Amino acid sequence: MAMVNAANMPDVNGYFGEYGGSFVPPQLQVILDEITAEYLKTKDDPEFQKEMAYYQKHYVGRPSPVFFCERLTAKIGGAKIYLKREDLNHTGAHKINHCIGEALLAKRLGKTKIIAETGAGQHGVALATVAALLGLECEIHMGEVDIAKEHPNVVRMQILGATVVPVTHGLKTLKEAVDSAFEAYLKDPVTQLYAIGSVVGPHPFPMMVRDFQQIIGEEAKVQFEELTGTLPDNIVACVGGGSNAMGLFTAFLNDESVAIYGVEPAGHGVEIAGKHAATITKGTPGMIHGFKCYMLQDxxxxPSPVHSVASGLDYPGVGPQHSYLHDLKRVNYTHIDDTDAIDAFFELSRSEGIIPAIESSHAVAFAMKLAKELPSDQTILVNLSGRGDKDIDFVVENFGKKYGI
Amino acid sequence: MNNRMTALFETKKENILNIYFTAGYPNIDDTVTIIKQLEHSGADLIEVGIPYSDPLADGPTIQESGTAALKNGFTLKLLFEQIREARKTANVPLILMGYVNQLMQFGVEKFVAQCADSGVDGLIIPDLPPNVFEKEYKELFAKHNLSFTFLVTPNTSDERIKMLDSLSTGFLYIVSSAAITGAKSGISEEQIAYFKRISSLISSPKLIGFGISDNETFTTACTYAEGAIIGSAFIKMLSKEGVAGIDGYIQSVRG
Incomplete structure (x- = not known):
């Protein structure tokens, strides 16, 4: 297995191998250079780290626990399944980890407003939350399709005082929301900071968001060892843009004994073009939203049309570090379709009393499949990146009948 | 063969009018007609935009025209055929503007060979970073006699402007504001100071773009540069009047 020195990623120009970089018009590059310089100066500043630690503990509620799924494991028979409970964070997902970092950075840069895209609304809610916490204005761009699907999150953002801008062009989902937010950002990059929602976009965003998220894996490693006396044999996370996955994976990249799985959304099936968002599984290297990665394109x-039952996963690109980790074969990228994800949604709800986000349900579904194939002395740690409260109406309306609702 | 654009900048030093339009818009086969009509009406230079659904540097007008052109069935293969057709009679310098991924997916070598073969004189690729250009593209473009233009914006540092000036093999595209295309019109005092600052720093010919729409803004821009570029305003005119409106529009800009 190829070992990875994660400390060297990315290089000074923002490349992870051949992926990443910054392919943007020059007016934006100037701004990105400023953000990079300020971030590099800030990230190791003890004051900044102290502030981050304070909010992580007293506001987000970190560390989030690691939980052994006893009933689910018994039911499946095979490897033991554990969850890293990012769903228990304030706002219900891992997104708040990087939002606090981005908002604190915005304040240091003297910006008064943070602007971003959102898919399922998790990033939008988390950003609106920290904007309220830190006294910043907040503007969230969201596709009309997602607005209809993720209504509770839209209302939450509005209650928190954010402006939600509906995006009406193209497929009206995540990709278009990114276009729209970038456009609004470029109109005034001086007073605003683009607070991207995943480990995507031009340098320094993939690096910055990963750094803010890697606390997930750092905590999980210690907690898992406390629980079991050793490292997990397998770790699993869903991958859309890939922020929760990089969050979990980073701390384990150099642990040779740990097998790592990234689960992409197969939608209606990876063989049907336009009906999935399995970017690494089916994509080719290309450029989207200012960075190089595997992407689904013609x-x-x-960029090709994409579909997933999980709004937070349907993006035709993927984080550059994931693209590189795939080429290095350090991470195994696999996929789970809509049907299996919804099955896992109900399975986890009913066997453990934990309703997972549909995004995270993809990781749970794969862990269930993997567990079946492995002996009972093996362990699987799943990043439960978010809770499913936001999805309940959509799930019951579309899939409830099959599950007796 | 001589590069038509280099020849233009050698002979004409002022009031150069560069018109941008999106290929395949309003109708897929308008490309040839628009090029011929623009040359006939007195455009000095034509910038043909390659339709793309992810154009980070362009505002709503150009984005919408690109989306419409893609719906019309635009492909790069067709564009090169159209340019070949136009080149049978047209001698006006032609520049293509597109994004890195379009070249990458078509194949960079194949793309530049097609450019040279069909009669393209230069390229603008706003998301191609200067360091990548220098390392991977510069020689290749030169080999096919294609000039390359960089964008300079109000927030570009003096040091970087000088670097872009030395790397540029065409003109420098002076973006009048730090926004996207079509964002606003008119020229402010602040912008004039910026144009003067640039003039003091560079030796390449320069054309001012973003916010140029009529005789007044064109004339003002030409006071501070060799010429100016009109994009969004021309596309808006095309949307309303079609190719029949071209001559009247160009005459009104020239005044």
Missing amino acids: ENGE
């Missing part, structure tokens, strides 16, 4: 370089 022969003209146009």
Whole structure:
């Protein structure tokens, strides 16, 4: 297995191997250079770290626990399944980890407003939350399709005082929301900071968001060892843009004994073009939203339409570090379709009393499959990146009948 | 063969009018007609935009025209055929503007060979970083006699402007504001100071773009540069009047 020195990623120009970098118009590059310089100066500043630690503990509620799924494990028979409970964070997902970092950085840069895209609304809610906490204005761009699907999150953002801008072009989902937010950002990059929602976009965003998220894996490693006396044999996370996955994976990249799985959304099936968002599984290297990664695209370089039952996963690109980890074969990228994800949603709800986000349900579904194939002395640690409260109406309306609702 | 654009900048030093339009818009086969009509009406230079759904540097007008062109069935293969067709009679310098991923997916070598073969004189790729250009593209473009233009914006540092000036093999595209295309019109005192600052720093010919829409803004821009670029305003005119409106529009800009 190829070992990875994560400390060297990315290089000074923001490359993870051949992926990443910054392919943006020059007016934006100037701003990105400023953000990079300020971030590099800030990240090791003890004052900044103290502030981060304070909010992580007293506001987010970190550390989030690691939980052994006894009933689920018994039911499946095979490897033991553990969850890293990012769903228990304030706002219900891992997104708040990087939002606090981005908002604190915005304040240091003297910005008064943070702007971003959101898919399922988890990033938007987390950002609106920290904006309220730190007294910043907040503007969230969201596709009309997602607005209809994720209504509770839209209302939450509005209650928190954020402006939600509906995006009405194209497929009206995450990709278009990114276009729209970037456009609004470029109109005034001086007073605003783009607080991207995943480990995607031009340098320094993939690095910055990963750094803010890697606390997940750092905590989990210690907690898992406390529980079991050793490292997990397998770790699993869902991958859309890939922020929760990089959050969990980073601390384990150099642990040779740990097998790592990234689970992509197969939608209606990876063989049906336009009906999945399994970017690494089916994509080719290309450029989207200012960075190089595996992407789903046509022969003209146009991003392809994508689908997943999970709004937070349907993006035609993926984080550059994931693209590189795939080429290095350090992480195994696999996929789970809509049906299996919804099954896992109900399975975890009913066997452990934990309703997972549909995004995270993809990771749970794969862990269930993997557990079945492995002996009972093996362990699997799943990043439960978010809770499913936001999804309940959508799930019951579309899939309830099959599960007796 | 001589690069038509280099020849233009050698002979004409003022009031250069560069018109941008999106290929395949309003109708897929308008590209040839628009090029011929623009040359006939007195455009000095034509910038043909390659439709793309992810154009980070462009505002709503150009984005919408790109989306419409893609719906019309635009492909790069077709564009090169159209340019070949236009080149049978047109001698005006032609520049293509597109994004890195479009070149990558078409194949960079194949793309530049097609450019040279069909009669393209230069390229603008706003998301291609200067260091990547220098390392991976510069020689290749030169080999095919294609000039390359960089964008300079109000927030670009003096040091970087000088670096872009020395790397540029065409003109420098002076972006009048730090926004996206079509954002606003008119030229402010602050912008004039910025144009003067640039003039003092560079030796390449320069054209001012973003916010140029009529005779007044064109004339003002030409006071501070060799010429100016009109994009969004021209596309808006095309949306309303179609190719029949081109001559009247160009005459009104020239005044």
